[in-house]
Amino acid sequence: MSGYAVTVEPMSPDPLPRSALANLWRIRSYVRPYVGQMVTMVAVSALGVGATIVIPLITRAVVDGPVKRGDVRGIVLLAALALAFGAGEAGMFFVRRWVQSTVAAGLENQIRNDLYAHLQRLPLEFHDQVQTGQLVSRATSDLSTIRRFLSFGLIFLIVNVATYLTVAGLLIQLYWPLGVLVAAGAGPLAIITRRFEARFIRVSRRIQDQQGDVATIVEESAVGVRAIKSFGRRRHVARTFEVAARQLHDDSLERARVVARFWPLFDIVPNALLAAVLLVGALAVGSGALTVGGLVAFVSLTLMLIWPVGSLGWLLATGQEAATAADRLYEVLDTKPSIVDRPGAADVPDTEGHLRIEGVGFGYPGTGEPVLHDVTLDVAPGETVALVGVTGSGKTTLTALVPRLYDVTAGRITLDGRDVRDFTLSSLRRLVSTAFEDPTLFSASVRENLTLGRPDASDEQVSEALRIAQAEFAYDLPWGLDTRIGEQGLSLSGGQRQRLALARAVLGRPRVLVLDDPLSALDVHTEALVEEALRRVLAGTTALLVVHRPSTVALADRVALLQDGTITAVGTHSELMATVPAYRAVLSATADEEEVPAR
Ligand SMILES: Nc1ncnc2c1ncn2[C@@H]1O[C@H](COP(=O)(O)OP(=O)(O)OP(=O)(O)O)[C@@H](O)[C@H]1O
Ligand SMILES: [Mg+2]
Known part of the structure; x- marks a missing residue:
């Protein structure tokens, strides 16, 4: 190491x-x-x-x-x-x-x-x-x-x-x-x-x-x-x-x-x-x-x-x-933080949310082969792109690069044409909202967990976010939004935790949304409800959405297939289903059982 x-x-x-x-x-x-x-x-x-x-x-x-x-x-x-x-x-x-x-x-x-x-x-x-x-x-x-x-x-x-x-x-x-x-x-x-x-x-x-x-x-x-x-x-x-x-x-x-x-x-x-x-x-x-x-x-x-x-x-x-x-x-x-504001970094200006990933490569430090190479993807303002790929193909890694949780080792990621590394970290992370595979919650009140990235959010914004994420169960907790959830949110069910994390991500309608498989722990019924609500958020937001299930793919305007660390196909779901066997293979396990609405 x-x-x-x-x-x-x-x-x-x-x-x-x-x-x-x-x-x-x-x-x-x-x-x-x-x-x-x-x-x-x-x-x-x-x-x-x-x-x-x-x-x-x-x-x-x-x-x-x-x-x-x-x-x-x-x-x-x-x-x-x-x-x-x-x-x-x-x-x-x-x-x-x-x-x-x-x-x-x-x-x-x-x-x-x-x-x-x-x-x-x-x-x-x-x-x-x-x-x-x-x-x-x-x-x-x-x-x-x-x-x-x-x-x-x-x-x-x-x-x-x-x-x-x-x-x-x-x-x-x-x-x-x-x-x-x-x-x-x-x-x-x-x-x-x-x-x-x-x-x-x-x-x-x-x-x-x-x-x-x-x-x-x-x-x-x-x-x-x-x-x-x-x-x-x-x-x-x-x-x-x-x-x-x-x-x-x-x-x-x-x-x-x-x-x-x-x-x-x-x-x-x-x-x-x-x-x-x-x-x-x-x-x-x-x-x-x-x-x-x-x-x-x-x-x-x-x-x-x-x-x-x-x-x-x-x-x-x-x-x-x-x-x-x-x-x-x-x-x-003495360990120097490696991801810091560059000299002369500026706050993100009022952005349209045009996200471009340009020839990006990335390897985890101390490991051999890079996880990602030559990844190029253009997400137009307001567009939703789903990332699909087998497990270990680098989907999570790619999403982590957008808010600079890690820095790319090759190529660049831009917002409205400017390298994300030219923005201050704090403004970048305010603009790019994220929810990860394992929803991390803290031993604090539900409200504190929700407003983690936006301490100034209003009650209306909080309730809107909860509605979108179908997380209104939070109001029924013993002390409502002031209920303290245990260490790592262990006192909640997996689906509840995931919905709170999703609500946190969509709070205040961010310009850019990065969601890593946010619906994985939900039952089919809740998933359908969350999807319905998400559809409304995604309409006005640039989004990168890691997806495993064919049903969630329907939320996206386009789909990108990630194979062995690079994007091998981009198109609508039906295009890829028709022309890319590998895409069919990735989604087939569940595709047989689920009805996939074509777009
Ligand atoms: N923190 C890390 N340090 C070193 N290697 C890592 C780290 N996180 C992931 N990897 C490696 O990077 C590769 C891609 O992992 P990643 O989590 O991006 O896959 P994924 O496509 O999100 O998979 P899944 O569908 O299972 O979530 C894997 O080979 C993994 O072993
Ligand atoms: Mg992952």
Whole structure:
């Protein structure tokens, strides 16, 4: 498969591209509005840590001064001071949490909105190739990962490194041989970090991809639950899921193993330092190089390094997870929408609706043979042309090219002589109204579904469209047009859904109508009624109508036969019946049973 980077092989074993960290760095454009808050968080956290650092220094003053002299007043005063610093630290903690929640929520919201808007801009071609679950997991779990890092991991990474540097500096001042010893602890830490990073980032990317795969399976089996149950595939689907979930489970365990192998090392370093400090410090006190208070302060300060250094592994892990999440995010955001307004594109002017398909060729990206080649068809203003062809001949594909759901790869499609690519997409799609084979409805009210393309439609227009599509049943739903229809319209019958989709297409009497087999799910009686009503709409509209049944062919002025991706015959139904055996063959299955009115 060519094309999109997002189609990740679930088990890509290659080392993580260096791009992950680069992509994490790109997130800064989202952080920019929050720089003030981020700096506040770092400052506040640093102040909090500062307060804790001061406490051992006060301790030293207490031990070496008042304690030695037995000065109770001094002790009380210093204790009060220590208490004040403790309270200050608590206050800082509160402020940080508070700022943090605003930043986190704001950041995540902004990125998610951009991602969603971008997904809407990306062409069908993209969505054909990328699994829905991968998109869902990017919009949810990857974004939370990034949010967690930016609002927490990053802050503490900065604060902890700063704490380490400050404490090491203080220790050097207090008694330099010991200070240098503690500072030297950074060496082993750096080595551990590097080794940890490489392994962790690889397995975490794999896990994030697998989460997308699992989400895809859940999504597909929820949407396809009807088919799964009726084909008795419950066990099979459950097994597929189990395999994916097991893979995720195994890799999560591997991540835990990597973590288990490295995190203790992050913990050992400060504890080893503490042991060394105690040993060397005791000797120094013995030889008089260090006061007892000095040693107490020294030990307290070294103890203070246990959390910042010990948590380093964990913080780095959140950073690496955020980096892989950023990588996955930018894979989507970096995909350029291929179908966009050309520079200088204009709104469609008042058009007659003269549709011409001129030598059009089209192949789906990443597939071999083109689906369509050398297709030429002229649909006069107000004329209705039926497209007939065996299944897989390219009828749906051809209709999708008119509103630019895909762009032609050869030739051109024109409206009143102008290439459709010279018009703005929004005006083109307002002008060309469509209904597809599988009528897609949304979990929204009937009215919202009907006015999808024309939010400004009046009540009269809506009722006219419903009448034409024989979809007046909508008024009898429990809450009339305000009835919410379930996800994908599943609470309606197939024929009801198809009629609503048809009503949506004819709403507001579009100049150009593209209908892909719009009557397939209707019973013979309803079909006859819809046909009757459609005939009136089609009278004033340029229409391309994919048709399977001979009875519907009667709606068309002319018929075009599509064979192997190209149009091989055009004429009236009776002409083609009389002269083109292939046309007869396509329609014959039903032609024997149905009376076809000749035109
Ligand atoms: N999104 C897609 N990506 C890749 N190939 C596709 C895609 N959609 C359709 N095709 C291929 O293009 C060819 C034409 O498909 P199309 O849907 O246009 O046929 P059709 O004439 O509408 O058939 P039917 O009568 O069954 O609806 C088929 O071989 C199909 O496999
Ligand atoms: Mg089709």
